[in-house]
Amino acid sequence: MQSRRVVVVDLGTGNLRSVTKAINTVSPNSEVHVSAEPSVITDADHVILPGQGAIGTWLKQLGPGSELRQAVVSALGNKPVLGICLGLQALYRYSSENGGQKGFDLISGTVRHFSEAETGFGTGVGQDMRKIPHMxxxxxxxxxxxPLWKDIGNGERFYFVHSYYADSQDPDQIAGQTEYGITFTSAAAQDNLFAVQFHPEKSQRAGLTLLKNFINWNGTC
Structure with missing residues (x-):
């Protein structure tokens, strides 16, 4: 296991402590920081963008023209980056959450609420209904x-908590799919970016394996 400088970007949402603890478990020699300081993000070898809750609140922390936004955008362009939950959704062009939010437009497609799908979602009453959130x-x-799928079986189980799903347009950017009433993108990849809708820090062995693979990843496929 290589030693890395890893930053878990703190945008005010997400289970940052659990992510940090998981990284320390799989890579005890790595230097892990939880920070929103642009200089820490710039100096990091690997960047993790976690997030839970409302994407509008998450994106608000990245004010237009701010040094923090510039540091994150720079990392998205040239460092190995792992997006988790909102960190996946923010990579898309647009999310319908919070009245509509513009993302980074690095992954083709949009993010939609499960209720926008054609199949049945609701209270979970009846065989054809699915509860929201998907939990x-x-x-x-x-x-x-x-590389991040190394030693992870196809069809492995991961832990999800979300009401919005990624609807990808470019099949080449889809790394994993999950069935929940519909088929949605649960993992996306493009160049130095890998992002997941599930929570690897809550996903036991499979999640820890993915995080270990990320720390060892050089950002190429």
């Missing part, structure tokens, strides 16, 4: 090979 363990089917 609990579900399988992730690999749709392409990737």
């Amino acid at each position: 609990g363990w579900n399988r992730v089917r690999h749709t392409r090979t990737h």
Whole structure:
């Protein structure tokens, strides 16, 4: 296991402590910081963008023209980056949450509420209804090979908590898919970016393996 300088970007949402603890578990020699300081992000080898809750609140922390936004955008362009939950959704062009939010437009597609899907979602009453949010363990089917899937079985279970899902347009950017009434993108990849809708820090062995693979990843496929 290589020693890395890792920053878990603190945008005021997300289970930052659990993510940090998981990284320390799989890579005890790495230097892990939880920070929103642009200089810390700039100096890091690997960047993790976690987030839970409302994407509008998350994106608000990245004010237009701010040094923090510039540091994050720079990292998205040239460092290995792992997005978790909102960190996945923010990579898309647009999310319908909070009245509509513009993302970084690095992954083709949009983010939609499950209720916008054509199939049945609601209270969970009846076989064809699915509860919102999608919460609990579900399988992730690999749709392409990737270094972060090393030693993780196709169809492995991960832990999800979300009401909005990624609707990808470019099949080449989809790394994993999950079934929940519909088929949605649960992992996306593009160049130095890998992002997941599930929470690896809550996903036991499979999640820790993915985080270990990320720390060892050089940002190329």
